[in-house]
Amino acid sequence: MKIMPNRLDRGFYQYQEEFENKALEVLRSGWYVLGNEVKQFEEEFAAYVGAKYCVGLASGLDALWMAFRILGVGEGDEVLVQSNTYIASVMGITINGATPVFVEPDECYGIDAASLESKITDKTKAILVVHLYGQACQMDTICQVAKKHNLYLVEDCAQSHGACYGERMTGTFGDIGCFSFYPSKNLGAFGDGGAITTDNPQIAEKMKIYRNYGSEKRYYNMVVGTNSRLDELQAGLLRVRLSHMKELTEEKIRIGERYDRELSNDAFELPKRRENANHVFHQYVIRTERRDELMRYLEEKGIGTIIHYPIPPHLAQAYEYLGFGKGDLPVAEQFADEVLSIPMYNGMTEEEQTYVIETLNAFE
Ligand SMILES: *Cc1c(COP(=O)(O)O)cnc(C)c1O
Numbered sequence: 001m002k003i004m005p006n007r008l009d010r011g012f013y014q015y016q017e018e019f020e021n022k023a024l025e026v027l028r029s030g031w032y033v034l035g036n037e038v039k040q041f042e043e044e045f046a047a048y049v050g051a052k053y054c055v056g057l058a059s060g061l062d063a064l065w066m067a068f069r070i071l072g073v074g075e076g077d078e079v080l081v082q083s084n085t086y087i088a089s090v091m092g093i094t095i096n097g098a099t100p101v102f103v104e105p106d107e108c109y110g111i112d113a114a115s116l117e118s119k120i121t122d123k124t125k126a127i128l129v130v131h132l133y134g135q136a137c138q139m140d141t142i143c144q145v146a147k148k149h150n151l152y153l154v155e156d157c158a159q160s161h162g163a164c165y166g167e168r169m170t171g172t173f174g175d176i177g178c179f180s181f182y183p184s185k186n187l188g189a190f191g192d193g194g195a196i197t198t199d200n201p202q203i204a205e206k207m208k209i210y211r212n213y214g215s216e217k218r219y220y221n222m223v224v225g226t227n228s229r230l231d232e233l234q235a236g237l238l239r240v241r242l243s244h245m246k247e248l249t250e251e252k253i254r255i256g257e258r259y260d261r262e263l264s265n266d267a268f269e270l271p272k273r274r275e276n277a278n279h280v281f282h283q284y285v286i287r288t289e290r291r292d293e294l295m296r297y298l299e300e301k302g303i304g305t306i307i308h309y310p311i312p313p314h315l316a317q318a319y320e321y322l323g324f325g326k327g328d329l330p331v332a333e334q335f336a337d338e339v340l341s342i343p344m345y346n347g348m349t350e351e352e353q354t355y356v357i358e359t360l361n362a363f364e
Contacts, residue, residue, distance in 0.1 A: 060180020
């Protein structure tokens with residue numbers, strides 16, 4: 001059997017007719033940028049997340065850097081961010097000229113809430129939490145620290161659509177929640193897309209102006225903004241998928257729970273669950289010192305896997321200028337050497353799951 005780490009085509013065929021009808025509807029409408037589909041999607045997604053406002057943007061990275069831009073976080077400011085994230089989180093900070101201050105992750109791959117305070121200086125302006133792999137960070141402590149030190153709180157929810165901490169969904173804890181709709185995300189488009197969520201009407205208003213060249217009224221530009229608009233086709237297709245988000249999330253949770261139950265091999269560790277949080281399994285990430293060997297073994301058996309992520313941001317060539325070296329952030333570096341994401345996608349058959357489980361259990 002041949003199993004790829006992800007199968008985006010399956011996600012399409014699950015609701016093929018609805019996607020095709022919506023695509024034709026938008027194509028025939030004659031309106032392609034910032035129209036009714038975007039407006040409807042923003043309302044529906046805000047309601048889904050439980051936030052007052054949503055603003056559609058062109059990507060998750062745009063959501064991140066525009067969030068800090070609008071909060072006024074830039075040159076000379078420090079932002080706390082976890083050391084094991086995807087590099088886009090860090091770029092969201094550095095595009096604005098602000099400095100990332102790395103905080104190591106906890107055992108659930110979220111920012112280690114207990115060590116946040118020790119990293120705060122006079123220059124700290126914000127905390128960026130990343131609900132990595134589909135599980136929320138420890139939001140009780142994080143919200144308390146942000147409040148106590150009067151810091152902005154921004155959430156990178158690119159991997160956590162539908163993930164909750166307590167009763168609340170990620171994207172409702174911070175000043176701004178940043179989402180990506182890149183095709184492989186839990187709520188994926190058929191191209192690029194992103195959004196922010198917020199309860200603050202001024203932030204939502206500013207974001208709408210900023211995404212459209214800084215103009216509210218056409219040709220009257222108030223600030224130097226950018227072009228970061230979610231398009232009508234993506235918004236329409238996202239509305240279709242959003243209407244099935246409950247069952248899509250449940251499906252991934254079912255696969256994750258089956259892996260939890262049936263995977264059994266001392267050669268690797270299963271993902272740990274955070275108390276008071278659900279896990280929506282954007283990725284199912286196992287960990288082992290024999291990662292590269294395990295990856296090769298699975299490849300030989302026809303099972304594709306991915307490493308999220310092999311190089312932590314502080315060691316990326318792009319961030320050489322920050323002056324970090326190997327050994328500076330040992331937890332993130334260890335995770336980069338040991339993590340492995342096994343196949344996990346909507347539309348994955350029972351038979352495929354069984355093959356992955358049996359093959360992993362047979363690894364010696
Ligand atoms: C995908 C991702 C992003 C960036 O989203 P794009 O839409 O690809 O720009 C940011 N942060 C995390 C954690 C991601 O997984």
